[in-house]
Amino acid sequence: MFSIPGLKVVSLTDAAAARIRAIMAQAPAGEAPALGLRVGVKKGGCAGMEYTFDIAREIGKGDEVVTDKEATVVVDAKAVLFLLGTELDFKTDRFSSTFVFNNPNQVSACGCGESVEIKPRSEGALAAS
Numbered sequence: 685m686f687s688i689p690g691l692k693v694v695s696l697t698d699a700a701a702a703r704i705r706a707i708m709a710q711a712p713a714g715e716a717p718a719l720g721l722r723v724g725v726k727k728g729g730c731a732g733m734e735y736t737f738d739i740a741r742e743i744g745k746g747d748e749v750v751t752d753k754e755a756t757v758v759v760d761a762k763a764v765l766f767l768l769g770t771e772l773d774f775k776t777d778r779f780s781s782t783f784v785f786n787n788p789n790q791v792s793a794c795g796c797g798e799s800v801e802i803k804p805r806s807e808g809a810l811a812a813s
Contacts, residue, residue, distance in 0.1 A: 692769070694748075694752075694759055694770050694771075695771050696750075699776075700773050701755035704757065708721070708739075708756075712739075718740070718741060719756060719758060721739070722739065722740035722757075722759075722760060723758070724738075724759070725766045736760075746761030746764070747759060747760060768789065769789070770786060
């Protein structure tokens, strides 16, 4: 587990927690139970990276498990430094509903909003936190 006193890898707004609880309640049955919402990042899109979501059915080595407001998020081990300090929100407007990452490590986003540029926290920045 990754731990810096006073700094969560990911925190949840009330709306995000409610949506995650709803997703988990509707998760299709699988060979293993749904443990939470897995979030991560991958290379792709015009800005360089994309956020990813999946149902977590296992906890991998180095994964960070965050339980906040009775909702569980499993942060992929490869994404921890990219998501450190992120607030996950859920927004609904007239035409769409989506998770929103309020990520202090995000440098920019493409015009369509599907991909982002994220700089991982450096060891020096972590020591100063």
